[in-house]
Amino acid sequence: MPMEKPESGNVEVQRDRLMDGLRAFGANYTEFTRRFATWLGLHSTDAAALAEILYAEDKGSPLSPARLGERISLSSGATTILLNRLARAGHIVRTREHTDRRIVTLRSSPGIRPRAEEFFGPYGERMATEMSQYTPEQLQQFEDFINHLRSTMDSLLANEYQEPRPAARPSPGDT
Numbered sequence: 001m002p003m004e005k006p007e008s009g010n011v012e013v014q015r016d017r018l019m020d021g022l023r024a025f026g027a028n029y030t031e032f033t034r035r036f037a038t039w040l041g042l043h044s045t046d047a048a049a050l051a052e053i054l055y056a057e058d059k060g061s062p063l064s065p066a067r068l069g070e071r072i073s074l075s076s077g078a079t080t081i082l083l084n085r086l087a088r089a090g091h092i093v094r095t096r097e098h099t100d101r102r103i104v105t106l107r108s109s110p111g112i113r114p115r116a117e118e119f120f121g122p123y124g125e126r127m128a129t130e131m132s133q134y135t136p137e138q139l140q141q142f143e144d145f146i147n148h149l150r151s152t153m154d155s156l157l158a159n160e161y162q163e164p165r166p167a168a169r170p171s172p173g174d175t
Helices: 011-042 044-056 065-072 076-088 112-131 134-159
Strands: 092-095 105-107
Touching: 011 044, 011 112, 044 065, 044 076, 044 105, 044 112, 065 076, 092 134, 105 112
Parallel strands: none
Antiparallel strands: 092 105
16 A cells, blocks of 8 residues: 555654554564474574574575674574574584685575475565555655664664663662
């Protein structure tokens, strides 16, 4: 459905609707990953990692273990354990493709890609169909909007939300 003018002239209401839609989309994406995990018989974190590896390959920028750990918010040790599980299950392979042979590149195994395409194929097709309803100019506006939001979130995570838990608050007896 092409973009339309908001029914309400209240920009705050429109922003709230956009945020609700983005939250719902994020929750649905998480649910797709959870169902992919169940479908493959994996833990959801393992499936999220596998999805990141497949996506990076599709974009022509395969991941290193360190970059994968950043993408799925795991420590280096936890990422290594996860990658060992995925390798033992035959879902990934580690290669040394870089001129610096110390750099490990993560690749999906030949057997997992057809299974991932089978699972995510309908998702990709439906999303492409939905996006085809918009003009290239509208899609560019959406892309710009999402990129600005992502940049804002990246900045918040890097600067304002670095602490893994709330700052210590004084207890009532400390005042």
